[in-house]
Amino acid sequence: MTGADTDTLKQTPLHGLHVGLGGRMVPFAGYEMPVQYPAGIVAEHRQTRLNAGLFDVSHMGQAVLAGPNHDAICAAMERLVPGDIAGLARGRIRYTQFTNPQGGIIDDLMVTRPASEGDSGKLFLVVNASRKDIDYAWMRDNLPADIALEPVEDRALIAIQGPAAEAVLARHCPPASGLAFMSSVMADIAGIACQVSRCGYTGEDGFEISVPADQAQGLAETFLAEADVEPVGLGARDTLRLEAGLCLYGNDIDETTSPVEADLVWSIGKRRREAGGFIGEERILKEIAGGTVRRRAGLKPAGRAPAREGSEVQDKSGNEIGVVTSGGFGPTVEGPVAMGYVETASSAPGTPLDLIVRQKAVDAEVVKLPFVKPNYKR
Amino acid sequence: MSDVRYTEEHEWVRLEGDIAVIGITDHAQEQLGDVVFVELPQVGTEVAKGGDAGVVESVKAASDIYAPVSGEIVEVNQALEDEPAKINQDAEGAAWFMKIKLSDTGELDGLMDDAAYKTFVEENS
Structure with missing residues (x-):
């Protein structure tokens, strides 16, 4: 807990805010992150289940994949993941996994097809902090030359999770508060251009908001000024996702576990199960048919x-x-x-x-x- | 409270006659965070100084409790097993862990007094 070498750790755009709020900073996936605030893990967990919690998830990897058109980018991405990407409507989000030739999981991720027609031929990805370098190298090695990977390094990611999240967004961003679950839209919040996605990692309703790094603290402070929002650290993020039955990469899934063993077959669309065409399909399709x-x-x-x-x-x-x-x-x-x-x-x-x-x-x-x-x- | 001694494992020891009352310090509970589970030793067992004498678990992690002195366990605070959160509320008072009948009162001499423990915490945090 103490004495860790923090010199080489990266900080998120909200680092100063965490320290100011009394966050207990610990090393996590190469970043200095708050494991909890003075309220403590149990209180922060309950806050999220009962009202709304604000999480800094800026350590996660945000990236844009850009190709010549929608069909090309989907065909390229569907080689790497078993999820149905071609079937994504504009503004919809899919949970899927990068799979290796042995059918194991390189990482799990969220894939968004942008809502705007102007973003045709692009996909927005959010991957795990601990895996982003591996994921980016994997994509560069396995995507065709006409697909560009552009890691997004100048944006923070803030999650607002809990039953009060919708009401909080309604006060600051009416267009986003009506989003369907697993949908995403570009919208202004307090005059800041954000990408707002209705998803999360707590088992609660909520939003993940991609915001320019230099405006992230102001946005977080706007939310924290609301009576129903409190900051929540990584400790409660872990207890929340565990109660929700969600996998943590490195614990519950890794390069040896297949999506079938991990009980993630629901994330593999019917077309993909029938047609295959993704790395690792030999083991995964065999396991879907014959069990594990x-x-x-x-x-x-x-x-x-x-x-x-x-x-x-x-x-x-x-x-x-x-x-x-x-x-x-x-x-x-x-x-x-x-x-x-x-x-x-x-x-x-x-x-x-x-x-x-x-x-x-x-x-x-x-x-x-x-x-x-x-x-x-x- | 000059009769309270402390260990480097962040336990406190208060002498009541030849009985040592033992718990974890307020600093320890603060570092642990929300305590959710406690395992206490059996009454009647003999423990040696430095030996295992229980477990305390927070949401984050499990930590062993080591006997700060040698002797026989004569009483444990059963209420903690049903309500471990008491440790966060009153670590150095009502949330004592166990009482040990000392086999060697001289062992207390090696423990820190209040001022020495404060210095120890400052130097190690």
């Missing part, structure tokens, strides 16, 4: 002891059948929550199993994800 040996599942420990990442999963006979990939305390659940990979035969909800915590078996059962009912705007 292991599968990501929700795990609910009995009692109060959290089972953390790396805890072994055993069946009731003491055989090792998997591992916890994310685990901790869920403030809304008011108890421990976890997810991990288990043998498919033991992955049905209701299956009793043991999690090994400090060399002792803790009773647990497989549960359907998410732990908390999503509150997305449909």
